[in-house]
Amino acid sequence: MESKGNINGMIPSEWKLLYENALASEKDILGFRMEGEGAVSFPMGRMRLESTRDPEEGQKANLVYWCPEDFPGDLAISWDFWPIREPGLAIMFLSAKGAGGEDLFDPALAERNGIYDQYHHGDMNAFHISYFRRRWAEERQFHTCNLRKSYGFHLVAQGADPIPGVPDAAGPYRMLIVKQGAALLFAVNEMVLFRWEDDGVTWGPLLGGGKLGFRQMAPLIAEYANLKVYAS
Template identity: 65%
Template sequence: MTDAAKRELIYESPLASPADIADFRLEGQAAFTFPLGRLRMENLGDPKEGQKSNFVLWCPVEFPADISVEWDFWPIREPGLCILFFAAAGREGQDLFDPALAPRTGEYDLYHHGDINAFHVSYFRRRYPEERAFHTCNLRKSYGFHMVAQGADPIPPVADAAGPYRIRLDKLDGRVTFSVNGLTVFDWRDDGESFGPLLRGGKIGFRQMAPLMAEYANLRVYKLKK
């Protein structure tokens, strides 16, 4: 983790009630409840519909290039998969919600081969048998579908999970670090050439694949500075 960097809190939400996500943007279909005072998310679409059954929930805030994102996570029901999008913006620098960009409705290819650039880290990957057999967290950079980093996922299956799991994502000067409960999963540096130019500021968003159910709380975003 980039612990040597100074962190300045610039956004926080407990994700404890409907009011906490009132201005968030949903792409796709999902149900949000708060039975334990934290955000529980589950898909409304039929998993048999494939990518059409998945969704992304975007925080509306435009964040700077160098940030640290933290949240608490509890897996409730498998199978499925979780993703955090970050540094998400139009490919020409537009705001993510610019109406000139093609509509996005949760299908995966709209996010890696559509009108936007973004990083995304997939974690708690339990959708397919090969993912359940060997648990990893994957970092991809888009536009495109570039796998740039991978590490072992320390979160156990639902049957053995005892959250919360504190997840942290740091992005500073092209360096991207991901950790769970203080354990570094991967630490990768973007050279700004191999997979396209460095990505700057943008939005963050949470994605789930059906039929996963999971809970989130205590979202905090910090500005990083050396």
């Protein structure tokens, strides 16, 4: 398998490419699972996500699109991001599992359909990083990236968001998450926005492996490509 080396020391040099997905066509998303009502298209040869519901419906208009693979607890996730239409909000979920350690798609878990409460006070645990927060006026006035840990709605780390608004966005913006042991790092275009270490007590036990998923809050339209996951 391909060896990553490291990007400014952020990814351990011994980690290898575990999963690669160009997200360039319909064949690349076989097995992906949509929660909520959304459309997936590839007008620019990259995965475009958008809600098919009226944003005025609030949380009912939001969506989560899950990669079907299970990934280990120590990993690096990178992907390209282009914001196409705002306002809205983009999130990456990782380490997502049922609250009792079940597979995230276990039919015994409570139903999820894009409403945010189901993901932070529902039948699952996960990290969620919001990295393009343009839905509410206060978010547009002061751009931040937020790391939350669930179960619960625990804001555990925060950093400045360097991505400009859609009129000035060029893209692609290369996103990177590195989770190793209790430590988690988030970077955009190799600029580290925050590092955080979980004590395994204050916000619940350490999270291990699980699934990753793309979340959008309507009416955001965004595109994604070149999803890669590295691990030991």
